Amino acid sequence: MNYTEAKSKFINTWGSLGTLWGINKAMAQIQSLLFISAEPLSMEEIMEELKISRGNTSMNLRQLIDWGIVSKEFKAGERKEYFTTEKDVQELARIIAKERSRRELQPTIKVLKEVSNITPDGTNETDEFIKQTKAMCELTETADSLLNKMANQQQNWITKSILKIFS
Amino acid sequence: MNYTEAKSKFINTWGSLGTLWGINKAMAQIQSLLFISAEPLSMEEIMEELKISRGNTSMNLRQLIDWGIVSKEFKAGERKEYFTTEKDVQELARIIAKERSRRELQPTIKVLKEVSNITPDGTNETDEFIKQTKAMCELTETADSLLNKMANQQQNWITKSILKIFS
DNA sequence: TTAAAGTTTCAATAATTACTGAAACTTTAA
DNA sequence: TTAAAGTTTCAGTAATTATTGAAACTTTAA
Numbered sequence: 298m299n300y301t302e303a304k305s306k307f308i309n310t311w312g313s314l315g316t317l318w319g320i321n322k323a324m325a326q327i328q329s330l331l332f333i334s335a336e337p338l339s340m341e342e343i344m345e346e347l348k349i350s351r352g353n354t355s356m357n358l359r360q361l362i363d364w365g366i367v368s369k370e371f372k373a374g375e376r377k378e379y380f381t382t383e384k385d386v387q388e389l390a391r392i393i394a395k396e397r398s399r400r401e402l403q404p405t406i407k408v409l410k411e412v413s414n415i416t417p418d419g420t421n422e423t424d425e426f427i428k429q430t431k432a433m434c435e436l437t438e439t440a441d442s443l444l445n446k447m448a449n450q451q452q453n454w455i456t457k458s459i460l461k462i463f464s
Numbered sequence: 465m466n467y468t469e470a471k472s473k474f475i476n477t478w479g480s481l482g483t484l485w486g487i488n489k490a491m492a493q494i495q496s497l498l499f500i501s502a503e504p505l506s507m508e509e510i511m512e513e514l515k516i517s518r519g520n521t522s523m524n525l526r527q528l529i530d531w532g533i534v535s536k537e538f539k540a541g542e543r544k545e546y547f548t549t550e551k552d553v554q555e556l557a558r559i560i561a562k563e564r565s566r567r568e569l570q571p572t573i574k575v576l577k578e579v580s581n582i583t584p585d586g587t588n589e590t591d592e593f594i595k596q597t598k599a600m601c602e603l604t605e606t607a608d609s610l611l612n613k614m615a616n617q618q619q620n621w622i623t624k625s626i627l628k629i630f631s
Numbered sequence: 632t633t634a635a636a637g638t639t640t641c642a643a644t645a646a647t648t649a650c651t652g653a654a655a656c657t658t659t660a661a
Numbered sequence: 662t663t664a665a666a667g668t669t670t671c672a673g674t675a676a677t678t679a680t681t682g683a684a685a686c687t688t689t690a691a
Contacts, residue, residue, distance in 0.1 A: 298578065298579065298581075298582055299582065300582055300585070300589065300590050300593065303578075303579040303582045303593065303597075304579075304593065306575060306578070306579050307575070307576075307579045307593075307597055310572060310575040310576070310579075311572075311600075314568065314572050316483070316486065317486070317564075317568055319483065319484070321648085321649070322649080323649075323650080332596055332600070333592060333593045333596045333597065334592070335588045335589055335591075335592040340667085340668080349650075349651090350650060350651045350652065351651085351652080351653095351668085351669090352650070352651060352652065352653090352669080352670075352671080353649080353650050353651070355668065355669055355670085356650090356669085356670085359669085376658080376659070376660090376666060376667065377666085377667070378667080378668080384596070386599045386600055386602070386603040387603070389603075390603060390607075397484075401481065401484055405477060405478075405481055408473060408474075408477040409474075409477070411465065411470075411473070412465070412470040412471075412473050412474045412477075414465075415465055415466065415467055415470045418467070421502045422467065422502055423467050424502075425500060425501070425502040426467065426470065426471065426474075426500045429499055429500045429551070430470075430474055430500065432553045433478075433499070433553055435553070436553040436554070436556075436557060440557075443614075447610075488678085488679070489679080490679075490680080507637085507638080516680075516681090517680060517681045517682065518638085518639090518681085518682080519639080519640075519641085519680075519681060519682065519683090520679080520680050520681070522638065522639060522640085523639085523640085523680090526639085543636065543637070543688080543689070543690090544636085544637070545637080545638085
């Protein structure tokens with residue numbers, strides 16, 4: 298396999314895996330293109346490389362910036378904006394974990410707490426409902442705290458590395 | 465909030481969270497209905513409760529069975545099939561973790577290994593590509609082994625509980 | 632056997648989600 | 662200022678994904 302083949306295979310695979318971390322295909326593809334690119338890319342270059350429209354590129358770049366995964370960069374003496382993604386996979390994982398927790402897990406926990414809090418009326422139905430939704434709530438809370446612990450773990454790992462450099 | 469409200473809120477919330485663990489809305493809704501139900505339900509009952517067609521119910525039940533989350537049950541003297549889901553959240557989490565690993569993480573790891581294995585031609589481009597895809601591969605492998613460890617951890621937890629009962 | 636009860640399949644269609652392209656907007660250098 | 666360079670927005674459309682419903686199939690009891 299040569300570079301060009303490998304590159305498009307990587308972008309496609311990572312793109313379709315986007316669902317795993319809750320983002321759409323174009324967004325994931327832009328991110329992966331930036332991830333393997335040695336230099337920051339302009340919007341033109343991204344459009345050209347992925348064969349997607351200007352509008353689509355603009356909207357998805359904005360979302361990526363919103364997630365904190367991509368950032369704008371300015372080249373001296375150039376008006377154009379250039380984009381780069383976080384290049385450290387550990388840090389990338391940390392950001393994604395945090396965002397997913399905030400966007401999905403936390404709201405779910407809130408609803409689970411609400412619904413598991415109905416007053417039992419003595420029927421089997423409500424007893425089972427309360428029992429099961431409580432269990433689900435605890436599981437979700439465990440998953441959430443695990444995710445956050447992992448994220449902070451990675452932060453510590455980075456922090457440690459930085460400290461090592463300066464010690 | 466009364467039982468009926470709480471019930472539909474739970475089914476909807478869990479349904480839309482389906483994407484988080486990679487299954488579609490109807491599938492997630494059927495699973496959550498079974499999860500809070502004190503008794504196994506027939507196809508008729510599921511259709512009625514969720515207002516979905518027979519075909520849709522049948523197909524999604526099959527997928528749930530395929531995932532190992534739902535099982536058929538027969539009531540003595542009845543021809544109809546009844547369905548139940550795994551009621552233990554820990555075991556549920558374990559099954560989901562395993563399936564996601566098998567269906568998504570493993571194939572991705574395979575591709576990442578492939579593409580990161582191209583021969584460097586001395587250019588910046590390929591060097592960066594190899595470096596970054598290798599890092600991504602390692603991250604994915606870490607995530608996968610973590611997921612599996614968690615899953616087995618939970619199995620051990622269950623095993624321990626069972627052992628406790630019989631000791 | 633057969634017909635009633637139940638289940639599965641799949642082509643057609645609906646619903647959802649993503650994408651385009653062109654117009655409107657913003658910024659900047661002269 | 663102004664016009665060129667660049668970016669954003671969004672209504673319309675395309676692509677994808679989920680759902681229906683009816684016909685085909687399977688099982689079982691009489």
